[in-house]
Amino acid sequence: MEHVRRFIAERDMFARHLGIEITEAARGYARAVMPLDAHHRNGVGMAHGGAIFAVADLAFAVACNTRGRVSVNLNTSISFLAPGKCGPLTAEAREISAARRVATYEIRITDGEGTLIAICQATAYSKNQPVPGLASAGTPRSAD
């Protein structure tokens, strides 16, 4: 867990750029938190769809790499449910199903008032490589 948090904090430059932190991780589960500052907002001052996806993707990346092999994001379907007005945004990723190479996750994103603002259904593919400090968490797939 501390290992995961440190990896994201030190190596994932995009997560750092957006201020995303991993606040919990367990087998098949992770929670990520992101502040909702001016630079996470769109032209009308709400949480940007891209920022909402980003925090969800980080939670998913950590959750699916907890299984010990490098996993990549094949596909994510995100539904936007309500505007995110206040931070921080919290994303929780939970494993729904896992076979040898493919796993499916659900991710729920809430705003600072606890309102559910988006949900995702995501599919991960596990490569035949051990996770080197969660090195490729959430990497869009490379030649598999």
Added chain:
Amino acid sequence: MEHVRRFIAERDMFARHLGIEITEAARGYARAVMPLDAHHRNGVGMAHGGAIFAVADLAFAVACNTRGRVSVNLNTSISFLAPGKCGPLTAEAREISAARRVATYEIRITDGEGTLIAICQATAYSKNQPVPGLASAGTPRSAD
């Protein structure tokens, strides 16, 4: 077009934070470009899934707001096809179908070498409000 570019450049703080620019916009179409700097990358140095989604979302937002009414993102399915190694990333959104309130778009994202790295299928909902300088481009839906 110039109007759109300026709006994104000045008002969409998330797009600014990621250096995303709108380089073309026409009715039902838009192209957005984002550099691939260190802070757009994940722990293994590839384009971050969240960054790829962000540039796609911006192109989609502009494309669907070109129809003149405030449109919001209901759902986007993104499939990651290949790692993004070099920038800039370019996203092109094209309208596939549009009814009075709902429209469907396809978005293709390529890296600096022209490799197709992701595709999206996205659904937008048009509110009964004129676009005030494209004010809500890509806003996740508020109470409709």
Added chain:
Amino acid sequence: MEHVRRFIAERDMFARHLGIEITEAARGYARAVMPLDAHHRNGVGMAHGGAIFAVADLAFAVACNTRGRVSVNLNTSISFLAPGKCGPLTAEAREISAARRVATYEIRITDGEGTLIAICQATAYSKNQPVPGLASAGTPRSAD
């Protein structure tokens, strides 16, 4: 509820052709059941992806029309998790979120042994028309 069951049984010819029955319906919720006969199976004898989608779509259609206005399916993302070996297949649709015109549902499909074989994330659009005996349940959208 009895009204709903009768409507599907009498008017939805596709549901009849596949033997799908609505076994429960409440505001924002529905359950549909389908036998797993030879004609619901694919070339290797498992539940066909199309049959799995069909029972899920029926549950979704009924669930979203319980809100009283004609609703249509805009988009459904279905993830297949495990093969369906034995029947009947049961699909349960639950409302995750509902705004004035747009609602989001989750659908879970289990086989006869209770194994979760697929999940869906679905977006419905409500027209400005009262449901005439749930007449258009699950109809892909017409000109809205």
Added chain:
Amino acid sequence: MEHVRRFIAERDMFARHLGIEITEAARGYARAVMPLDAHHRNGVGMAHGGAIFAVADLAFAVACNTRGRVSVNLNTSISFLAPGKCGPLTAEAREISAARRVATYEIRITDGEGTLIAICQATAYSKNQPVPGLASAGTPRSAD
């Protein structure tokens, strides 16, 4: 091709039950056709969402199995664009991208007048097994 058509016609009982035929297949491509009879329609007389998905799924199944290894459907996102009023419905599946184990397809479904009524984005996983007469075409994934 003839091999494929015969396999679907003889072994895929669900496709038979709906009258779906494979009318063309090439590497990474397939076209399937389904009549639009009373039993393919919903309560208001339009093509049923489940029937539209079924013909799309068959085209996808054949297209992804043309690569020679057993492929299964991991996830499909289907967007409904317009009502299908007249038959036959035609689905064309095209490979967008293919890596060693994972491939992504786009499927377009048109009605008898050539109107685009739905599009799909679909992800397939290739098992390490040769296709035995396309035996598992489109099978939702089994333990991989």
